[in-house]
Amino acid sequence: MDRRCPACGSPRIVRHPELAALSIAHLDCDAFYASVEKRDRPDLRDRPVIVGGGTRGVVTTCCYIARMSGVRSAMPMFKALKACPQAVVIKPDFQKYRTESRRIMTMMRSLTPLVQPLSLDEAWMDLSGTDRLHGATPAITLARLQARIEAEVGITVSIGLAANKFLAKIASDLDKPRGFSIIGHQEARTFLETRSVGILPGVGPAMVRSLEAGGFTTVGQIAAADLKVLTRLLGSGGLRLHRLAQGQDTRAVDPDQVRKSISAETTFDSDLDTLAGLDDHLVALAEKVGRLARSTGFAGRVVTLKLRGEDFRILTRRRALPVPTQTGRTILAVGRELLAAELASGRQGRAFRLIGIGISELVLAQDAETDFFGEDEKRRLASEQTADDLRARFGAGALTSGRALRRKPPAAG
Numbered sequence: 147m148d149r150r151c152p153a154c155g156s157p158r159i160v161r162h163p164e165l166a167a168l169s170i171a172h173l174d175c176d177a178f179y180a181s182v183e184k185r186d187r188p189d190l191r192d193r194p195v196i197v198g199g200g201t202r203g204v205v206t207t208c209c210y211i212a213r214m215s216g217v218r219s220a221m222p223m224f225k226a227l228k229a230c231p232q233a234v235v236i237k238p239d240f241q242k243y244r245t246e247s248r249r250i251m252t253m254m255r256s257l258t259p260l261v262q263p264l265s266l267d268e269a270w271m272d273l274s275g276t277d278r279l280h281g282a283t284p285a286i287t288l289a290r291l292q293a294r295i296e297a298e299v300g301i302t303v304s305i306g307l308a309a310n311k312f313l314a315k316i317a318s319d320l321d322k323p324r325g326f327s328i329i330g331h332q333e334a335r336t337f338l339e340t341r342s343v344g345i346l347p348g349v350g351p352a353m354v355r356s357l358e359a360g361g362f363t364t365v366g367q368i369a370a371a372d373l374k375v376l377t378r379l380l381g382s383g384g385l386r387l388h389r390l391a392q393g394q395d396t397r398a399v400d401p402d403q404v405r406k407s408i409s410a411e412t413t414f415d416s417d418l419d420t421l422a423g424l425d426d427h428l429v430a431l432a433e434k435v436g437r438l439a440r441s442t443g444f445a446g447r448v449v450t451l452k453l454r455g456e457d458f459r460i461l462t463r464r465r466a467l468p469v470p471t472q473t474g475r476t477i478l479a480v481g482r483e484l485l486a487a488e489l490a491s492g493r494q495g496r497a498f499r500l501i502g503i504g505i506s507e508l509v510l511a512q513d514a515e516t517d518f519f520g521e522d523e524k525r526r527l528a529s530e531q532t533a534d535d536l537r538a539r540f541g542a543g544a545l546t547s548g549r550a551l552r553r554k555p556p557a558a559g
Contacts, residue, residue: 160285162330164330165328166283168285168328169276169307170307170309170310170311170313171270172317173318174303174304174322175302176304178243178266178267180195181209181301184209194233194234195209196223196226196234197236204220205217205218205221205223208233215229217229223235247266247267249298253291254269257287257291258272258273260401262399268318285328288326289326291305292305304319304323304326304327306329308328310393314329316329317329335369338365341365342354343357343358343363343367348387353380356413357379360375381460406508407446407505407506408438408504409435409504410438411431411501412501413454417456418498421489427501428478428481429478431503435474435503436472436476444505444508446471447507447508448466449480449481449505450462450506452503453501454498454500455496455498455499456497464484473526473530475530476526477503481503
């Protein structure tokens with residue numbers, strides 16, 4: 147007997163006791179770039195596809211067939227082709243991906259104005275109060291959207307429906323591709339209990355090591371921990387993780403939450419207290435921020451340096467620029483000045499566990515006052531745009547900054 151959903155006609159049946167009560171969703175396109183390429187080349191449907199650079203580049207993304215052979219995003223291309231030598235490699239076409247992203251986001255906004263994109267291929271939605279408008283619960287409306295995207299755009303998406311943004315994002319990754327997963331209020335804490343601490347937002351490899359050193363390997367251990375212990379270990383961030391570990395997230399889906407800053411940071415395995423040691427990391431971070439600014443089309447009027455001391459207190463220093471910038475070299479130059487001034491301000495001997503750099507007060511690059519840039523800044527921008535083009539053609543690892551090659555090892559204390 148062919149059992150199908152009476153509301154949307156799908157043969158896939160999803161049951162959950164809170165199905166009709168949940169309204170926060172996270173939609174994630176499945177292997178987005180590779181899926182778009184396969185759609186445009188039907189002959190590749192059953193073949194492993196890698197989107198990325200040449201043999202010296204890296205994997206931008208890959209289809210699920212390639213993933214079965216062990217290929218992963220950010221993997222060096224030579225390793226990917228060794229794992230899957232029969233793969234078809236396609237250079238990325240970001241203009242095409244942006245066009246398809248806009249189509250999908252428009253479909254989402256036709257259902258609710260509360261859509262908050264995270265990137266080209268994923269976004270949160272809040273369908274609270276839309277039952278009467280669409281004549282269906284949010285779950286059914288989302289199932290129809292999933293089918294519409296597949297029919298009209300020609301790619302599949304996975305959807306997570308949950309009690310809040312944190313849980314919805316986790317849910318969307320549970321049954322890829324073409325998944326529809328649910329995490330309700332009642333089961334949230336039990337679901338999270340045995341998961342690794344690395345599943346929590348903002349917990350990168352360095353923080354995982356810190357948490358594990360403090361005796362926290364699972365989310366359940368953080369949920370059950372004494373807040374005083376977490377605060378000593380993580381500062382104010384301990385309270386945030388404690389709430390998330392219990393499945394609590396009060397953030398609203400905010401369509402007006404435009405990007406306010408672009409930044410990058412890194413936490414050290416061992417605390418650093420020298421200018422040379424800190425600068426060694428600042429170089430790579432400034433270059434990353436510049437690339438992000440150019441790829442998203444933004445320029446920033448303010449450069450901010452961030453330092454976290456060994457006592458976990460955060461220190462920030464800002465400097466406004468005469469005109470917006472999106473070049474790594476300008477960001478690095480200002481960051482170096484702020485860093486040198488801070489270390490020369492009587493705080494010598496202080497050790498730091500984290501450094502970050504970023505730009506804020508963003509404007510669209512096309513609106514920046516480029517006519518007022520000095521010749522040095524114009525040359526920097528042209529040079530870095532050329533480098534971006536080369537990376538796009540040959541992969542992120544195909545070009546190394548001269549500054550990175552000239553970096554000196556940390557000076558002795």
